[in-house]
Amino acid sequence: MAEKLIAMRKYLALLLLTCLMVINASARQERTITGTVKDSADGYPIANAVVRVKGTDYLTATNAKGTFSLKVPVGALIIEINATSYKLREVNLGAQQTTLHVKLSMLQQLIKAAEKNRYIMTGKADEIATSPVVEYVAPLPRQQMHQKALAGRVAGVTANGYYPGPGANTEDYSPINENIFHTATDQPLSTFSIDVDRASYSNMRRFLNNGEMPPPDAVRVEEMVNYFDYRYKAPTGKDPVAIYADMAVCPWNTAHQLVRVALKSKQVDTKDLPAANLVFLLDVSGSMEDENKLPLVKRAFSVLTEQLRPQDKVAIVVYAGAAGVVLPATSGSDKKKILAALDELQAGGSTAGGEGIKLAYHIAEELRSQNSNTRVILATDGDFNVGVSSDGELTRMIEKERQKGISLSVLGFGMGNYKDNKLELLADKGNGNYAYIDNFEEARRTFVTEFGGTLFTVAKDVKLQVEFNPQFVQAYRLVGYENRMLQNEDFNNDKKDAGDMGVGHTVTALYEIIPSGKKGETVNWVDPLKYQQGKVLGNQSEVLTVKLRYKQPNADASQLMQKVLPYNNQQITSAPEDFRMATAVAAFGQLLRHSAFKGTATYDQVLSWAGNARGEDAEGYRAEFIQLVKKAKLLDKE
Template sequence: MQRHALASALPCILALSACSTVGDEQASSQPATAAPPPPVAAEITAGATLDAISVTGSRQKAVAFAPPAAMRAMALPPGHWQPANRENYAAHEDNPVHRTSEQPVSTFSIDVDTGSYANVRRMLHDGARPPADSVRAEEMINYFRYGHPAPASLDVPFRVTTELAPAPWNGKRQLLMIGIKGYEVPNATLPPANLVLLLDTSGSMNSPDKLPLLRQSMKQLVNQLRPQDHVSIVVYAGSAGLVLPPTPGDRGGEILAALDRLHAGGSTNGGDGIRLAYAMAKQGYVEGGVNRVILATDGDFNVGTVDQGALETLVADQRKAGIALTTLGFGRGNYNDALAEQLADIGDGNHAYIDSLAEARKVLVQQMGSTLLTIARDVKIQVEFNPAVVSEYRLIGYENRVLRNEDFANDKVDAGDIGAGHEVTALYEITPVGSGAEQLPALRYGAASPPPDARAGEVAHLRLRYKRPGEEDSRLITTPIARASLRAAPSDTLRFAATVAAYADALRGGSRIGDWSWDDIARSAKMSNAGDPQRAEFIGLVETARVLVESDRREAAVAD
């Protein structure tokens, strides 16, 4: 699986001192103006029990992206200090169009992350056009529920369905939707949970949309805990410290009081924090239960273990030992999306971005089962397209999840996991043979046409591999996709998924959606609203994005 490069950073010093509260607890993700860093104090020793952590410094680096000219022109009031923006996103290119006769097989790992959608939403609300690399189409699509049919039991922990219909931006092409739905496990029947909250309390977390929002988010999770669950709290800044040893879930007052004592300060020794968190997870390990570290951070790792290989090995080893890692991103300005997404990928967990208390409720309350309980591991999808029927195909998104074809049946190759009740949606754009909508030039010396009896009734053959928890050998599910399944028009489910894919493409530059405009995306989004609050919010985001993109185009035209 592709791994992202880690961002390099500068070391700083952690300090422990008394300080006042960082700010009122609030769910808002509105920008805040931070005060200049106060003086440095004394260091915390690893393993210490902490009463409070105070602000002692911050780190600056080059600006990764800038907001529109209208915002850039706004002068800060006198006496206000504004940190440099050094958010970090892993570069990726859109998946290419493949000629089926040359490369009929496509293989990728499933992905249940949603962080890109919420992070892009945060930037749009701030009036900034998101950097192209912050937009990952699969995370945009998978943010929403599509009502894919669920399995009847845990015997096969998920159900796979497909739909084939004309592509809305080009009727000569088609969209193939693959939907996966995990078995729903009621929260009350979840196995006992051994959770370690690994919380970033470094100086960069001194902002209302970071540590205060983090505390309030964790409180929502704590309120869902049962007597059989246990939670520990580990914090990290210049050193790592144990704030709360393993504590039963029915002692919520103690857990909440420990969260209230947290304040931000120092540099970011995430490596030591992860090691201590895993040590606590091992100490409280529950056989057959949920064993998971939940890392909440703005993504900075600037002292301690910052080597990419060392971090990968550390997290991968713990994954093999049965301890998963979920990452929750917070804040703006120095958010390290590349690292947060990478660690969750390696740790058999999921990555979400928390931009509001409502998003925290969605991730940690409404979807708690899928966030915590894994029901299928190393889930891989492989589609073999029929060259007699399909001339070209393109996988939409999943660029950093593409696998080599030979990795599909290799059970030693890691892939994504599915949690209880999770939905995963993937889209292929395909070009039928003879449609005239091919995107690749014709070959002068191309291979001969396949024989007419080459399973002409099938568009493709879908194969899926997965492991049940605790098993090392994968199981195989196969199903053909028939030409006769082609619908005259996409269902509401496929139309909305296609609309979200088009929105993601338009944010990245709009090179894959033909003549579709922002008007077309907005019109299609409104057709699929169906009274859903999340879809209604999406319509507003489309309008906001259109204004920002069109403003940038006008400015670029004037500059030329």
């Protein structure tokens, strides 16, 4: 018996030793590396740079200080570092190396744009307004150019004393920090406001048709995706919106999957739409004299005038150095009078945009009546330089008027001094649409083909919240919608403003998914949580649940809708045509942005995906898209 006991003890000791060896070996399968990612020109930290073990899902992102921490496999590795607006860099990581400090170089096209358009101002800022002559000298040092271009801005006089040179491009775009991956266990909810705007697409088209690549911050991927008509079925029940969801293998990273969330608002016959009280607010300042500005504005609003009904009313307000009324409220049946007023407009003077908005809202409030659609439609290049002009002042004014039931839609025109960042903000705060009119065809589409969707709201404050099931989803990222993100608490807060859907509108959102169960490959955004139950309620085959809140146009309380997506591992080639088209457009947007998440996508692949998803294409927009991809392929030399 004693011998058996001794043998048993030896066996248990050997077993314990073996287990410890296995545990130690497992622990040695990974190591943690830390480091920084900075700008090669000025040493500034780069936030949201993606640090990845090449060919795997071992990845993380830098924080605001440009630092990162990442668990990686043992042995020598190749590390990819990719940040929007920078060149991709690959670095060899030694088998024993635990720190990595990397510097990235900015895309050459941004450096050239900054060096071309930035000059040092020799005079004082307050002398510029009184002196017609400004002396320009050599471009700024490269690192200062770099910083300005990286901010997404090529603006006019600044606090630092910079002024654009003769013929300089002073277009202004807000910087976009791309959405990154979030783990489903730590952040299972994704909440955002819908976006039906499409200004970014037509603006991008303008650049490519002029033989230039668009600035990365001019490319908002969700607006490109939502530019196209998708044949989603309209709702048939009491809700004015229908929800659809499906998934397929992600074509730019086949180890991942792509989820599509789609919305379609109800169709309403034009004759059944409520009366419209419209105030045309038109910029007639000197900056609007170019052929693609005020002359195109006049043609666009003439097209809109032809769509008006007798019950509709229109007033026209213009602004330059001051604001004034050129046409009092006029019935839509008196088209000759409206068209004559438009025809007489001429450009000249400074730009008192804030005063124009004030006057337009005042007239709109006088026109407003119960059960009518009251809207101000602003047409401008966004270059406000007299009176109320700061973003804060303008948005506070617009938010106040929004509470009265008056919407603000914005149409952008022109190039060279276009202020996209200001116009997008105004439309967002004004609960209206934002479109960029680069040609007469775009005006026709906005005011003829989509007359109801442009002017008449069927669901307001539309919010989406997606909950991911960690059983199927290790991590996710929302493609685009960076400036539409909401706090999770905002979803049930009816006081929180969100986007509106007009008659017949479609909205498409894409999520890139890293599936669960990929052994050893983890997304290292935050440390694991200690106190989560990991309990999944509901059907175990559910990948995610989409929740939507909306308000009826005249209501203050929201309604809740839900849609569940079951697991489906189909190839993208087997997905519906509209899904494939949206995927191609999203990939194109990421290529234009030189996105850190573009994966293996190429222009040739986008051409193939889009070519196989053209369908009927009655208006020819998908065929035009293919031509734009071909132009970008020739122009993009980075």
